[in-house]
Each structure stands twice: as C-alpha cells, then as structure tokens.
Amino acid sequence: MEWIEEQTIAELRSAMETSERTAVEITEAYLERIERIDPDLRSIVEVNPDARSIASDLDAERAAGSIRGPLHGIPIVLKENIDTADSMLTTAGSLALVESMPTTDSTTASRLRAAGAVILGKAGMSEWAFFRSSGGSSGWSARNGQVRNPYDPARTTGGSSSGSGASPSANLTAAAIGTETDGSIVSPANANGIVGLKPTVGLTSRAGVIPISGTQDTIGPLARTVADAAAVLTALAGSDPRDQATAAADRQMASDYTAFVGDGGLETARIGLATAFLGKSKKTDAVLRNAVESMTSAGAVIVDVPELAESKQLSDAKMKVLLFEFKVHLAEYLATRTAGSPRTLADIIEFDQINSAVEMIHFDDDLHQLAQATDGLDSDEYLLARRTARRLGAEEGIDRVLDEHDVVAIIAPTGPPAPMIDWVNGEHRILGSSSHAAAAGYPLISVPAGYIAGLPVGITFMGTAWSEPTLLRLSSAFEHARGPRTPPLQR
Numbered sequence: 143m144e145w146i147e148e149q150t151i152a153e154l155r156s157a158m159e160t161s162e163r164t165a166v167e168i169t170e171a172y173l174e175r176i177e178r179i180d181p182d183l184r185s186i187v188e189v190n191p192d193a194r195s196i197a198s199d200l201d202a203e204r205a206a207g208s209i210r211g212p213l214h215g216i217p218i219v220l221k222e223n224i225d226t227a228d229s230m231l232t233t234a235g236s237l238a239l240v241e242s243m244p245t246t247d248s249t250t251a252s253r254l255r256a257a258g259a260v261i262l263g264k265a266g267m268s269e270w271a272f273f274r275s276s277g278g279s280s281g282w283s284a285r286n287g288q289v290r291n292p293y294d295p296a297r298t299t300g301g302s303s304s305g306s307g308a309s310p311s312a313n314l315t316a317a318a319i320g321t322e323t324d325g326s327i328v329s330p331a332n333a334n335g336i337v338g339l340k341p342t343v344g345l346t347s348r349a350g351v352i353p354i355s356g357t358q359d360t361i362g363p364l365a366r367t368v369a370d371a372a373a374v375l376t377a378l379a380g381s382d383p384r385d386q387a388t389a390a391a392d393r394q395m396a397s398d399y400t401a402f403v404g405d406g407g408l409e410t411a412r413i414g415l416a417t418a419f420l421g422k423s424k425k426t427d428a429v430l431r432n433a434v435e436s437m438t439s440a441g442a443v444i445v446d447v448p449e450l451a452e453s454k455q456l457s458d459a460k461m462k463v464l465l466f467e468f469k470v471h472l473a474e475y476l477a478t479r480t481a482g483s484p485r486t487l488a489d490i491i492e493f494d495q496i497n498s499a500v501e502m503i504h505f506d507d508d509l510h511q512l513a514q515a516t517d518g519l520d521s522d523e524y525l526l527a528r529r530t531a532r533r534l535g536a537e538e539g540i541d542r543v544l545d546e547h548d549v550v551a552i553i554a555p556t557g558p559p560a561p562m563i564d565w566v567n568g569e570h571r572i573l574g575s576s577s578h579a580a581a582a583g584y585p586l587i588s589v590p591a592g593y594i595a596g597l598p599v600g601i602t603f604m605g606t607a608w609s610e611p612t613l614l615r616l617s618s619a620f621e622h623a624r625g626p627r628t629p630p631l632q633r
Contacts, residue, residue, distance in 0.1 A: 144175070146172060147313045148313065150370055151216055151316055151317065151370045151373050152373075154316060155212060155214070155215075158204065158214070164201045165198075165200045165204070166201055168216075168217060168316075169193050169194060170194065172262060172313075172315055173189060173193065173194075175312075176314050179314065180314060183290045183295065183309075183312060184266055184305070185265060185266055185289050185290075185304070186219065186264070186314065187231075187264045187265065187266050187305065188231065188263055190226075190228065190260075192228060193262050197215060200260065203258075209258070212377075212400075213258050213373065213377055214257070215260065216316045217261075217262040217315050218262060218316060219305070219310075219314070219315040220251065220261060220263075220264055220306075220318070221264070221265050221305070221318070221319055221321055222267050222285075223267060224250050224251060224319060224321070224350065224361070225247060225351065226251045227244055227245065227251075230263070231264070232244050234270050234271060234283075235266070235269035235284065236269055236283070236490070236494075237284045237285055237501060238484050238489075238494070238497075239479070241483070242480045243479065243480045245479065249347035249385065250319060250346070253378055254377060254378070259377070262315050263315075265306040265308075265309055265318055266289040266304055266305035267281070267283060267289075267302050267303060268280050268282065268302035268326075269283035270510075271301075271354055273323070274494075275507060275509060276509055277506070277508075277567075279504065279568055280298045280302065280329070281299045281300075281308075281563075284497075284500050286305075289305045290308070291333060292311050292334065293335065293598065296562055296563060297333070297560040297563060298333060298562070299333050299560070300332060300334070300557070301326060301329060301330060302321070302323075302326040303321060303322070303327050303329075305318070306330060306364045307330025307334035307336060307338070308330070310334075310336055310366055311335055311366070311629070311630060313366075316365070317363050317365040318365070319363060319364070320361075320363070321348075321351060321361055321362075322576075322580075323358045323580065324576055324577060325580070327362050327588075328340055328586050328587075329557060329576070331556065331589075331600055332557040332560075332598065333560035334560075335590045335598030335600075335628070335629070335630070336364055336627070337368050337370070337587065337589050337617075337621075338363075338364045339363050339364075339372075339585075339586075339610075340360055340362050340579070340587075341379070341585050342585045342608050343358065343584075344388050344583070345379050345388070345585075346378045346379055346388070347378075347380075347384060347385040347388050348361060348387070349384030350478075353471040353472060353475055354464055354467070354468050355468065355471065357467060357583065358460075358463070358580050366627065367621065368589060368618040369400055372399040372400045372614055375610070376400065379395040380392055380395060394607075396611055399614060402610075402614040402615045403615075404618060405623075406619060407615030407616050407619035408441050408442040408616060408619040408623070409441035409442070409619075410441055410442075411443070411551075412550060413437065413442055413550065413551050413552070414444075414450075414543055414544070415446050415554070416448075416554040418449075418450060418451035419573065422558070422572050422573040425594045426555050426558045426594070429591050429593075429599045430555045430599075432591070433553075433592065437553075439623070445547055447543045447547050447549065449542065450554075452577050453534065455534060456531065456539075456578070456581060459528075459530040459531040459581070460527075460531045460535075460581050462523070463524065463527050463528050464513075465513045466516045466518075466519060469513045469516055472486075473486050476489075487514050491510050491511065491514060494510070505568070531581040532583075534578075535577070535578045535580065535581025535582035536581070536582035540578050540584055540604060550605070551605045551609070551612055551616055552604045552605070553603055553604075555573060555591075555600070556588040556600035556602040558572055558573050558594075559595070559599055576602070582607075585604070585607075585608075585613055587602070587603045587610075587614065588602045589601055589603070589617045589621050591620075598627075
C-alpha cells in the first residue's frame with residue numbers, strides 16, 4: 143500500500159506540520175497515481191500544470207511561518223463546471239466550450255486558493271451536469287468520454303459529479319468539489335464509497351459555476367471521511383456578493399464545521415427512517431437495516447416516517463423549474479466567458495446538431511430542446527411550479543416530517559449499488575432519495591453504509607435549512623460506529 147492511500151486531510155496536515163512530508167511530496171504522490179491509475183478510470187479531465195509550483199509556494203510560506211489554514215498544502219480536484227482563471231478549461235464536458243475561457247476564478251476556486259489548497263485538476267462529469275438528455279448515462283461527456291467506477295469499471299460512477307466521486311475514492315486526491323441540483327453529489331458518493339455533502343442552497347457560492355438552476359444548484363465536497371468533507375465545507379461557506387442566494391450565509395454558517403465531527407452524536411438522537419424508499423432493492427434494504435442497528439446500538443432512537451415519498455407532482459414541478467431556469471441562467475453564465483463562447487442555449491443546441499457525430503453519439507438533447515421552448519421566469523407556469531416544488535419538498539415534505547415526528551434528521555438509502563454502464567438504454571435507476579431536499583434547497587450527507595458483492599451502498603442524512611452541524615454530528619458518529627470504509631482494490 144502506498145503511503146498516500148486513505149490519508150485523511152488531518153493526517154496530511156500533521157505530516158506537513160512535523161516536516162515528515164511537504165506539499166510538493168503530497169501533490170507529486172497524487173499526480174503519480176493519476177498518471178498510473180486514471181487512464182483506466184478517466185476521473186480527471188486534466189491536471190493543473192501549475193500544481194507543483196503552487197505546492198512549492200505553499201511550502202515556502204509554511205517554512206516562513208505563514209499557514210493559511212487547515213487546507214494549506216492539501217490537493218483538491220474541482221468538477222469541470224467550476225471556473226478557474228488559469229490554463230485549465232471549464233466546459234461542463236461539452237466541446238462547445240473548449241474554444242473559450244472563464245475570465246475570473248469562481249468563488250469556489252478563489253476561496254480554496256485563499257485557504258491554501260492546491261487545485262490539482264478538473265474532474266470528469268456527466269455532460270451539462272446530466273441535463274441534456276433524459277436517456278443519458280452518468281459520467282459520460284463528449285470531451286472526456288466515460289468516467290468509470292474504481293470498484294468496478296463496468297459500472298457507473300453516478301453523477302453528475304462523477305469524477306469528483308471516483309477520484310477521492312481511488313485516492314487520486316485528498317478531496318474533490320462537486321455540484322448538486324438533484325442527487326449529483328450524493329449519487330457519486332454512494333456509487334464510489336465515499337462521503338458526499340450537499341450544503342443548503344445559499345451556504346456556498348455558485349458564482350463562476352456553469353449552472354442548471356438558481357433555485358436548486360449548490361456546491362459541496364466529496365471526500366473519504368466526514369471530517370474531511372467538513373474541513374472543505376469550512377473553506378467554502380460564506381456570503382458572496384456575486385451570488386445573491388448566499389445573502390444569509392454569514393449569519394447561518396459555522397466558523398468551523400469540523401467542530402461537529404465526533405463519535406458521540408447518535409446518543410439519544412431521535413431520527414426518522416423514510417420507509418417509503420425501502421422495498422426497491424432487498425439487498426440495499428438489508429444494508430440500511432444493519433446501519434439502523436448500528437445507530438440504535440450507539441444510542442439513537444429510530445422511528446419510521448412513511449410520509450416522505452416521491453410523488454409525480456413533485457417530480458413534474460421540479461423538472462419544470464429546471465427547464466425554465468436552465469435557459470436563463472446558462473445565458474447569464476455564458477456572457478461572462480471570453481470570445482469564442484456560445485452565448486445562448488440555442489447556440490449550444492446548434493453546435494451539438496452540427497457536431498452530432500461526436501456530441502450525440504450516444505444520447506440526444508431532448509432536455510435542451512424542452513428548455514429552449516420555455517418562455518421566461520415571469521411565466522405563471524414557472525412561478526406555480528416553483529411554489530409547488532418548494533411546498534412539497536419543504537413545508538409539506540422534510541419540515542413537516544421533522545416537526546410531526548419530533549426528529550432531528552431523516553435517514554434513507556442514498557441509492558442501490560452502482561448499475562452497469564449502458565450507452566444503449568441509458569442509466570437504469572431504481573432508487574434515489576434526494577428529491578425533497580433538492581426541491582427545498584436543503585442539505586444532505588451521504589456516508590458509506592455497507593457493501594453488496596463488493597460494491598458500496600450509502601445512507602443519506604437529511605435535514606432542514608442550515609442543519610449541516612446536526613447532520614455532521616449524526617453522520618460522523620455513524621461513520622465511527624461503522625468503522626473504516628473498504629477502499630477499491632489497490633492497483
């Protein structure tokens with residue numbers, strides 16, 4: 143086993159503090175693994191050519207007695223829809239954006255740089271964050287091809303933050319940043335056997351991120367442990383004048399999310415089990431039941447909450463919101479890029495049709511076509527859909543369950559084991575529990591709960607707005623009760 147494998151952020155930080163390792167050595171260890179392992183996985187679209195020099199500068203700062211924070215010298219990978227004002231591209235997997243560049247860092251990138259992180263590279267993703275075709279396969283993009291699961295390369299990584307899930311799982315980075323609109327952080331966390339933290343919408347800035355939805359999009363970490371995810375969230379959280387949704391973040395955020403990580407958080411905690419998500423996969427149910435037993439043994443009180451169930455009305459309202467918002471918010475984002483960029487969704491559609499032999503070799507663009515047909519965010523149809531989604535996800539969904547059952551959080555299976563990659567029929571999905579939180583803009587944390595035939599299965603902790611501290615307490619205590627994760631077979 144290589145020394146870098148399964149190292150936590152705290153362990154890497156300690157190694158630098160004691161001069162056992164340098165940021166350059168840590169960065170080079172990950173780069174060597176990427177070069178050796180990732181050609182089979184395709185989790186990294188491109189490595190940052192400046193990574194070694196950034197690490198060297200951070201080592202010099204440390205030697206001079208200047209430490210930027212807990213992430214000083216820690217390599218982190220960004221999803222390929224997050225802007226960096228450097229030589230790396232930001233394309234959301236689409237060839238339509240390879241001829242233009244962002245003009246400035248995303249707030250995510252600038253905050254990570256300020257915290258001392260080494261931006262190691264860009265992670266592969268489902269093209270357009272899985273919002274182009276209703277029949278697509280997670281992890282595929284025209285720019286990068288297919289991201290593959292380190293537990294079984296024939297299986298999906300989940301998405302759309304596909305490479306952001308596969309790369310920390312395969313020990314190619316200390317942590318990664320993903321984006322979620324509905325399941326795009328927790329799904330790859332589930333499939334790749336890692337922790338995925340989807341924050342409350344408005345806790346982290348979306349400025350400089352290729353969007354789907356101003357209502358549902360959020361930015362969060364994927365990592366091998368809850369503590370690592372909490373450390374990265376601390377660096378990302380906060381208000382940003384570039385994103386009006388974050389106006390309340392400084393009042394709601396914690397100064398250090400790692401303070402909520404520990405092994406005693408389940409004692410006397412009353413937690414709801416969303417039973418409507420059971421019955422889809424017997425083996426997944428068995429893993430969840432074992433997780434519940436672990437939590438009750440640690441002192442939690444688990445009560446069934448059958449009311450939290452997916453409905454067609456909720457699904458339809460959410461989709462309508464995304465279709466209307468994507469067209470508008472994408473144009474706003476494209477206007478920030480350099481010359482050579484498409485400026486509208488219509489431009490993207492035209493590009494894909496002209497280049498269909500590459501862009502649409504597997505999947506069409508029916509979602510783009512539907513979004514193009516919408517008629518603006520002042521539409522009564524859009525406004526009704528937005529109100530309906532919020533009501534069903536929040537007031538009559540998560541908040542109602544929390545209140546009526548007097549529970550501090552709700553648990554559900556994140557999903558089943560990763561299905562096989564299928565470019566003919568698209569992804570076969572039988573289970574997902576992110577929908578209510580997506581509609582409400584509420585947080586989720588998915589943590590590995592067990593394994594089925596060697597494939598990981600996760601459990602999701604969900605709560606109301608700004609409840610990250612509670613979810614971190616519960617999920618980290620469960621992680622402690624569960625024991626270390628089983629990493630993919632070493633290569």
